Structures are given as structure tokens and as C-alpha cells.
Amino acid sequence: MKKSLTLIPFLLIGLFSCNNETDEQGPLPSISNYTIEGGEHESHERLSDEGEEPELEMGGEAHIDAEMGGQNLKTVLLDIHWGEGHTHRTMSSETDTAWTAKIQWNFGEEGGLTPAGVFxxxxxxxxxxxxxxxxDGKHVKEGEYHFVLYLWDQDGNETQKALTAHIHGHEEGEEEAK
Incomplete structure (x- = not known):
């Protein structure tokens, strides 16, 4: 009986002791109202986390908008890749190739999203x-593309949000009408 009573304090200490590596790092950064809208060649269809896929046109622009929050924001990365059929590998043939792009913006540096030292x-x-x-001399493959937006803060905390857009070439007769 004495042995079991002596074990209880050790069990309680083990149960309530905490790991020093679990320091609170603050809330995760957030991305809200993330939208993609076609540029001047488009009918200004808008894609949002609540809407449908827009039709974006090759040779046009995609306007990317999002509200970002967190503590001391550091880096934004936009990863665009082929997404049709939920494959995340580049699909290509002899005549076309999937478009991939990784575009990074930084806060707090000259030429960045905010002036040097401002996070x-x-x-x-x-x-x-x-x-x-x-x-590289090949036409961009038409279809669904994922636009994944990543956000990091100074502590290395990360969040991400993904949208899908349908990218197509110029419609025949469309050029003549413009």
C-alpha cells in the first residue's frame, strides 16, 4: 500500500509537467476574402473562396486580392500549377505545356510589400x-489551375488558401471583335 501511495505523486508530476518547447507563438496568420479576377481582356469574372471558377484568358491578367492578418507578417508566396484531375505534376506534350509559377513577395525590405523594417x-x-x-515555344495548356496563396509571419507560422481557375486561349472571332 505504501508503494502505491508513493507512486501517486510521481504520476501527478509527470501528468502535469509541461514541455518547455511548447511556448506560445501567437495566432496563426490568416488569409480572408481571397479572390482572383480576370484582367482587362476578361468579362471581370471573380473567383473567391465562396464563388465559382472564373474563365481567365491566356495573354491576359489575373488580379489577386486577399486580406492578410497576423503578427509581424513576413512572406507571401503564390504557387500556380496545373490542377485538372487533382494531379499536381506538370502535364505537357509536344505542342503544349502546363503553366507553373512561384511568385514571392516579402514584407519589411526595400522593394517589398512594405518599406524596410516594416512588418x-x-x-x-x-x-x-x-x-x-x-x-519555351509551346502553347500553355488550357484547363484548371490551382492558385495556392501562402502567408508566413516572423515566427515561421504559416497558413494557406487555394482557389481553382479555368484558363483558356483566345476564342476565335474574339480578337476581331476587339
Whole structure:
């Protein structure tokens, strides 16, 4: 009986002791109101985390918007890749190739999203991305593409949000009408 009573304090100490590596790092960064809208060649269809896929046109622009929050935001990365059929590998043939792009923006540096040394807690992100028609002499493959937006803060905390857009070439007769 004495042995079992002596074990109880050790069990309680083990149960309530905490690991020093679990320091609170603050809340995760957040991405809200993430949207993609076609540029001037488009009918201004808008894709959001609540809407449907827009039709983006090769040779046009995609306007990327998002509200970002967190503590001391550091880096934004936009990863664009082929997404049809939920495959995340580049699909290509002799005549076309899938478009992939990784575009990074930084806070707190000269030429970045904010001036050197400024790491905001909130940021209204707005960027224009050109959609290529050709890559290395091949036409860009039409279809669904994922636009994955990543956000990191100074502590290395990360969040991400993904949208899918349908990218197509110029419609015949469309050029003549413009």
C-alpha cells in the first residue's frame, strides 16, 4: 500500500509537467476574402473562396486580392500549377505545356510589400499576374489551375488558401471583335 501511495505523486508530476518547447507563438496568420479576377481582356469574372471558377484568358491578367492578418507578417508566396484531375505534376506534350509559377513577395525590405523594417499585422494584398500564352515555344495548356496563396509571419507560422481557375486561349472571332 505504501508503494502505491508513493507512486501517486510521481504520476501527478509527470501528468502535469509541461514541455518547455511548447511556448506560445501567437495566432496563426490568416488569409480572408481571397479572390482572383480576370484582367482587362476578361468579362471581370471573380473567383473567391465562396464563388465559382472564373474563365481567365491566356495573354491576359489575373488580379489577386486577399486580406492578410497576423503578427509581424513576413512572406507571401503564390504557387500556380496545373490542377485538372487533382494531379499536381506538370502535364505537357509536344505542342503544349502546363503553366507553373512561384511568385514571392516579402514584407519589411526595400522593394517589398512594405518599406524596410516594416512588418505589418494587417495587409490588403493586391497583385496583377500575367498569364502566358507560350512557354519555351509551346502553347500553355488550357484547363484548371490551382492558385495556392501562402502567408508566413516572423515566427515561421504559416497558413494557406487555394482557389481553382479555368484558363483558356483566345476564342476565335474574339480578337476581331476587339
Amino acid at each position: 505589418p499585422n494587417n495587409h490588403d494584398f493586391h497583385e496583377h499576374i500575367e498569364i502566358p500564352e507560350m512557354i
